[in-house]
Amino acid sequence: MARLTPGELEVMQVLWKESPLKPAEIEARLPRPIGNAALRSVLRVLLNKGHVKRAKQGKAYFYRPTQPAHSSFRQMAQKLADVFFGGSSLDLIAGLIKSEKLSDEDIRKLQDIVRTRNDPAEAHPPGEKS
Amino acid sequence: MARLTPGELEVMQVLWKESPLKPAEIEARLPRPIGNAALRSVLRVLLNKGHVKRAKQGKAYFYRPTQPAHSSFRQMAQKLADVFFGGSSLDLIAGLIKSEKLSDEDIRKLQDIVRTRNDPAEAHPPGEKS
DNA sequence: AAAAAAGTGTGGAAAAATCCACACTTCGTC
DNA sequence: GACGAAGTGTGGATTTTTCCACACTTTTTT
Numbered sequence: 001m002a003r004l005t006p007g008e009l010e011v012m013q014v015l016w017k018e019s020p021l022k023p024a025e026i027e028a029r030l031p032r033p034i035g036n037a038a039l040r041s042v043l044r045v046l047l048n049k050g051h052v053k054r055a056k057q058g059k060a061y062f063y064r065p066t067q068p069a070h071s072s073f074r075q076m077a078q079k080l081a082d083v084f085f086g087g088s089s090l091d092l093i094a095g096l097i098k099s100e101k102l103s104d105e106d107i108r109k110l111q112d113i114v115r116t117r118n119d120p121a122e123a124h125p126p127g128e129k130s
Numbered sequence: 131m132a133r134l135t136p137g138e139l140e141v142m143q144v145l146w147k148e149s150p151l152k153p154a155e156i157e158a159r160l161p162r163p164i165g166n167a168a169l170r171s172v173l174r175v176l177l178n179k180g181h182v183k184r185a186k187q188g189k190a191y192f193y194r195p196t197q198p199a200h201s202s203f204r205q206m207a208q209k210l211a212d213v214f215f216g217g218s219s220l221d222l223i224a225g226l227i228k229s230e231k232l233s234d235e236d237i238r239k240l241q242d243i244v245r246t247r248n249d250p251a252e253a254h255p256p257g258e259k260s
Numbered sequence: 261a262a263a264a265a266a267g268t269g270t271g272g273a274a275a276a277a278t279c280c281a282c283a284c285t286t287c288g289t290c
Numbered sequence: 291g292a293c294g295a296a297g298t299g300t301g302g303a304t305t306t307t308t309c310c311a312c313a314c315t316t317t318t319t320t
Contacts, residue, residue: 035280037282059296061297089232090239096223117237135308154266175307190267
């Protein structure tokens with residue numbers, strides 16, 4: 001499944017948040033102005049590339065992603081790891097922790113996430129805020 | 131400074147690892163075949179966009195990035211956070227920790243990284259393996 | 261100094277991405 | 291059934307990306 005161009009990604013971002021949607025609805029949710037016809041051209045390409053599918057309901061087609069956001073996320077994260085960290089996901093995560101601005105609260109949350117990484121069922125202490 | 135296309139990114143990836151390099155050297159380090167003239171066209175664009183600069187030495191131009199890898203990395207990471215996590219770097223990191231395959235050893239390393247996040251001078255216990 | 265080797269400059273072809281105009285179709289409603 | 295509103299299909303125009311051919315320049319070698 002071919003790579004997403006910037007314009008295609010904008011549309012997928014909308015559909016991953018909410019779908020199915022018809023063209024006019026997608027257009028209304030895009031953060032920048034684009035014509036209805038231009039948007040439908042992007043959708044046509046996304047359809048050809050297999051990134052979305054559509055179903056007619058009434059007189060309009062409703063579009064939805066064929067793959068969940070998660071799947072594209074992993075693919076793009078892998079690309080980032082490839083380019084900047086020789087493909088190592090661990091180094092990517094480490095690089096982010098070191099370079100992104102994180103509050104003390106964020107650090108605490110991260111510690112918790114890492115700690116429970118291999119035991120998702122781990123219960124949080126009762127009475128905790130988050 | 132304009133966005134990097136996929137082809138441009140391939141070249142930048144080489145230059146971030148090692149620079150300055152002349153076109154033939156870059157070409158030799160690219161993972162896929164590309165003609166010398168094609169590569170130089172990409173370099174021309176990168177030059178116009180301001181992503182690389184060059185200096186003549188002997189009869190060849192040597193190219194180097196104008197910005198360190200780190201700066202592009204942060205930009206691309208931010209984009210990823212925008213698309214999939216509403217712009218939250220913390221959620222991006224959390225998402226990676228949850229979705230990437232990490233060994234127990236990796237988890238230990240991560241714990242260490244997070245723990246020393248706000249105190250990079252923190253000394254590791256002597257005699258430690260890593 | 262001539263030839264060969266190594267590089268460069270540049271115009272533009274080919275394909276992909278982005279955008280739009282315009283004709284046609286479908287649905288509701290008077 | 292005729293009309294208007296909402297939607298679709300589609301053929302490009304335009305720009306960007308990717309790639310290459312070819313002529314020219316610079317350096318090295320004989």
